Amino acid sequence: MVHKKLHDWYAKNGRKDLPWRNTNDPYHIYISEVMLQQTQVKTVLERYYFQFLEKFPSLEVLSHADLDEVLKMWEGLGYYTRAKNLHKTAQITQPKLPETYEALLELPGIGKNTASAICAFAYKQNLAVMEANVKRILCRIHVLKNPKEEALRELALKMLDCENPYDYNQAIMDIGATICKVKNPICDECPFSLICKAYKEKNFLYPEKKRKIVPTREVNIVVRHHNKKLYLKQRKGRFLHGLWGFEEVDEVSVDAEFLTDVEQKYTHFKLEAKVYVLHVEDHQDLYLSLDKIDQVALSGVDKKILAYFLTDNRV
Ligand code: SF4
Numbered sequence: 533m534v535h536k537k538l539h540d541w542y543a544k545n546g547r548k549d550l551p552w553r554n555t556n557d558p559y560h561i562y563i564s565e566v567m568l569q570q571t572q573v574k575t576v577l578e579r580y581y582f583q584f585l586e587k588f589p590s591l592e593v594l595s596h597a598d599l600d601e602v603l604k605m606w607e608g609l610g611y612y613t614r615a616k617n618l619h620k621t622a623q624i625t626q627p628k629l630p631e632t633y634e635a636l637l638e639l640p641g642i643g644k645n646t647a648s649a650i651c652a653f654a655y656k657q658n659l660a661v662m663e664a665n666v667k668r669i670l671c672r673i674h675v676l677k678n679p680k681e682e683a684l685r686e687l688a689l690k691m692l693d694c695e696n697p698y699d700y701n702q703a704i705m706d707i708g709a710t711i712c713k714v715k716n717p718i719c720d721e722c723p724f725s726l727i728c729k730a731y732k733e734k735n736f737l738y739p740e741k742k743r744k745i746v747p748t749r750e751v752n753i754v755v756r757h758h759n760k761k762l763y764l765k766q767r768k769g770r771f772l773h774g775l776w777g778f779e780e781v782d783e784v785s786v787d788a789e790f791l792t793d794v795e796q797k798y799t800h801f802k803l804e805a806k807v808y809v810l811h812v813e814d815h816q817d818l819y820l821s822l823d824k825i826d827q828v829a830l831s832g833v834d835k836k837i838l839a840y841f842l843t844d845n846r847v
Contacts, residue, residue, distance in 0.1 A: 533726065534723060534724060534726060534727055535693040535695075535696075535700065537723035537726070538693070538700065538703050538704070538707075538723040538724075539693075539696065539699055539700075539703065540723070541703060541707070541721075541723045542699055542702065542703035542706065545706065545710070546699075546702060546703060546706050547573075547702075547706050547709075547710075548702075550573070550577075551564075551577075551581065551582070552564035552565075552581070552653070553653075553702060556654065557654070558628075558629045558631075558650060558654035558655070559590060559591045559629065560585060561649070561650055561653045561654045562618075562629060562646075562650055562654070563581065563584060563585065563618070564576065564581060565646050565649045565650060565653075566614050566617075566618055566641065566646065567580055567581060567584075567609065567614075568663075569611070569614065569645075569646070569663075570609075570610060570611050570614075571609055571610075573709070575609075579608070580605075580606075580609055583605060584605050584606075587601070587605050588602070588605070588622075590626075590627070591622045591625060591626040591627055591628065591629065592622075592626040592627045594618065594619065594622035594626070595619075595622035595623045595626040597619070599616065599619055599774055600774070600828065600829065602615050602616075602618065602619045603615055603616075603774050603775060603829035604827065604828065604829040606829065607829045607830065607835075608832070608835070610832065611799075612772060612773070612774065612775060612829075612831075613641065614641060616640075616641075616773070616774065617639075617640040617641025617642075618641065620640040620641070621639045621640050621641060621642065624639060624640075625639065629650065629654075631651075631655050632651070633647045633648065633651050633657070633659060636650055636651070644662070644681075644685070645661070645662050645663060648660060648661050648662060649661050649663070649701075652697055652698065652701050653698065653701070653702075656697070656698055657697070658692065658694050658697050659689075659692075659697070660685070660688035660689050660691070660692045660697075660701065661688075661701040661704070661705060662684065662685060662688055663705060663708075664708075665705060665707075665708025665709055665712070666688065666704050666705060666708050667684060667739070668708060668712060668714070668738075668739065669704060669707060669708050669712045669724065670684055670687055670688055670691075671684075671730075671738040671739040672712065672717070672728060672729075672730035672731070672736060672738045673691075673724055673727060673728045673729060673730070674687060674729060675729040675730055675733065675738055676738060676739060677738060677739055677740040678739060678740055679739065703723075707722060707723070707724070712724075717736055719731045746797070746800070746801055746802050747800075747801045747802070748801065748802045748803075748804055749801050749802070749803050749804070750804045750805075750806075751780050751803065751804070751805050751806075752780065752781050752782070752783075752784050752805070752806050752807075752808065753778050753779065753780055753781070753794075753805045753806070753807045753808070753833075753837060754778065754779050754781050754784065754785070754788055754807075754808045754809070754810050755778050755791065755807065755808070755809045755810070755837060755841050756779065756810050756811075756812050756819070757809065757810070757811055757812070757819075757841075758811065758812045758813070758814065758819055760821065760822070761819035761820060761821050762778075762819060762820055762822075762825065762838075762841075763778070763779060763812075763818055763819050763820075764776045764777060764778060764779075764818065764820055764825065764828070764830075764834070765777070765779065765818055766828075767831075772831045774829070775829050775830060775831045775834070776825075776828040776829060776830055776831075776834065777830065777831055777833070777834040778807075778834055778837055784806075784808050785808075785810055787810060788808035788809060788810040789808060789809050789810075790806065790807075790808055791807045791808060791809045791837075791840055791841065791844060792807050792837075792840045793805070793806055793807070794807055794833060794836050794837055794840070796831075796832050796833040796836070803833060805833060805837070807837050807840065809841065809844075822842075825838065
């Protein structure tokens with residue numbers, strides 16, 4: 533009964549025109565899944581999915597690309613480890629992704645959710661997709677505050693329509709995105725309302741929200757410039773590895789001028805930067821022209837700093 537309602541709902545309301553739903557190409561589906569992990573559909577559609585596939589039309593092309601080029605195409609999407617893992621996975625698997633859940637799980641950056649999604653959507657296998665919106669629906673239907681991931685996965689599998697897993701998975705994702713929203717779910721339109729315990733209780737606080745205390749990291753950043761060129765370097769450490777950025781310093785030179793305060797939120801901390809500008813008389817190779825800066829991948833915070841610097845007409 534619920535499956536029938538769900539398929540009827542999907543036939544009428546599903547987002548069937550999304551490009552990754554109109555392809556069987558596992559590579560295209562894989563790229564969309566990775567991009568959508570932390571980013572809204574609209575942003576992925578407008579700025580990243582087509583552009584990325586145009587530049588890297590196959591796993592093979594991606595595997596031969598420079599990491600810098602991949603990071604440049606990822607610029608602004610954040611969570612850059614995703615781009616690096618895509619690149620590594622392409623190098624390991626090209627010309628073709630493996631076709632089993634277990635083999636996909638062995639690859640860099642492919643966890644259970646991504647492996648399930650690739651198997652379900654590219655290979656039409658009986659696996660339940662478990663992205664964040666789907667988890668919220670499962671928690672509400674079964675009034676679960678703090679479920680373990682594995683318990684949720686079992687529930688998801690039990691609810692899966694094994695006759696038509698593809699449409700079932702797409703439908704539940706769409707319901708999560710458009711009906712069972714975090715605030716004010718539209719239960720009257722929801723095919724799950726028949727079985728949903730949260731709906732019966734009229735209490736939608738499932739799953740429980742965990743309060744995260746995010747530490748703040750304070751830094752000083754200096755933009756050194758000389759003759760229309762700026763000093764940037766490529767990060768070598770784990771954080772934002774491979775992206776280019778301005779220099780972080782412990783001590784700010786007395787000759788530097790304060791430019792602005794900049795904030796950037798990351799998963800595990802908030803960065804608060806005091807940004808200074810320093811005109812130098814001499815420069816070396818690492819000073820890049822604005823054209824060159826346009827070609828390298830900058831992190832979000834460095835993009836903001838560059839914009840302030842240019843608005844301030846320092847060059
Ligand atoms: S009935 Fe309401 S709370 Fe339950 S799954 Fe549907 S939209 Fe979400």
